[in-house]
Amino acid sequence: MAANMRVPVLFIAGLGRSGSTLISRTVGAVHGFCSVGELFLLWEHGVRRNEMCGCGVRFLDCDFWRSVGKEAFGGWDNVDIDEVLELHNSIVRTRYVPLLILPQAVPSFQCKLKRYTEIMSSVYQAIRTVSGCDIVVDSSKTPAAAYMIRHVPDIDLRIVHLVRSSYGVCYSHTKIVRNPNYGNGFMRRQTPTRTAIEWMCLNLTLDALGFLGEPRMLLRYEDFIARPRTNLQRMITFAGEPMGTEELPFHGENHVQLPRSHSIAGNPMRNRTGLEPLAVDNAWRTELPQRTKRIITALTGMGLARYKYPPFDRNTACAR
Numbered sequence: 001m002a003a004n005m006r007v008p009v010l011f012i013a014g015l016g017r018s019g020s021t022l023i024s025r026t027v028g029a030v031h032g033f034c035s036v037g038e039l040f041l042l043w044e045h046g047v048r049r050n051e052m053c054g055c056g057v058r059f060l061d062c063d064f065w066r067s068v069g070k071e072a073f074g075g076w077d078n079v080d081i082d083e084v085l086e087l088h089n090s091i092v093r094t095r096y097v098p099l100l101i102l103p104q105a106v107p108s109f110q111c112k113l114k115r116y117t118e119i120m121s122s123v124y125q126a127i128r129t130v131s132g133c134d135i136v137v138d139s140s141k142t143p144a145a146a147y148m149i150r151h152v153p154d155i156d157l158r159i160v161h162l163v164r165s166s167y168g169v170c171y172s173h174t175k176i177v178r179n180p181n182y183g184n185g186f187m188r189r190q191t192p193t194r195t196a197i198e199w200m201c202l203n204l205t206l207d208a209l210g211f212l213g214e215p216r217m218l219l220r221y222e223d224f225i226a227r228p229r230t231n232l233q234r235m236i237t238f239a240g241e242p243m244g245t246e247e248l249p250f251h252g253e254n255h256v257q258l259p260r261s262h263s264i265a266g267n268p269m270r271n272r273t274g275l276e277p278l279a280v281d282n283a284w285r286t287e288l289p290q291r292t293k294r295i296i297t298a299l300t301g302m303g304l305a306r307y308k309y310p311p312f313d314r315n316t317a318c319a320r
């Protein structure tokens, strides 16, 4: 691993509750890959709020992140966190995606973007150095983060566009999920209608990345669960890593062995280690009212067809 080479970054993009935490941690369990969770939340959740790292200790007490801060900036104390958060909040927002496509349209935005992405470049370089891994796995998910990261210098970006059936995502957003990292102790809930609109808009925005020439791989969550070995190998190859003889982190066909991670923010399963079952939650089939399913079909039908999901009243062959 030569110093100052471009850092390969595998970026996982998709709507929340689409399985990104499980998939990023599964890739991170492969030799040579380092999964750091939702890196775009590093500044707010890590440096500013000192929340729990995936390894179970506070961010500023975690040896891994302390080493990253030292490698990148001589220590997190040397970062002007107010400045970085101001930059972050004026760049990594959905409403700024058009400017992230054409930053030269507004010179002041372009200057901020240059400054912010140079800082992020130092972070990616430091993660590679400290972890000793060839490839950094960033599951920041959001379109704004995906469009921002395109501008980070000295990285080699590959984007996995993760899609899960809109019915499953909409149902998941109605469930009560504990997460000690959230203010009220629970993950955000919202109506199926709102989630369906977000699902459609977000996936169309991520599709557009392909028109900009970014290397992009479409992955359906249900396909990953049904054929985890095949799809993990697809991701490894897509990331530019030749398939070696290393063992994949699966136990049988239905479980993955997850090591300790240093994931930033996100789903509470980022803290779990050991055997994790691979299964799709299909409770939406019985739990969502028929009327709600019809609304989801109406709002997301174009995307369902594009990603080859049959409408709810037909059998699905992809999920189990």
Ligand SMILES: [Zn+2]
Binding pocket: 053, 054, 055, 056, 057, 062, 063, 064, 065, 261, 262, 263
């Ligand atoms: Zn840690």
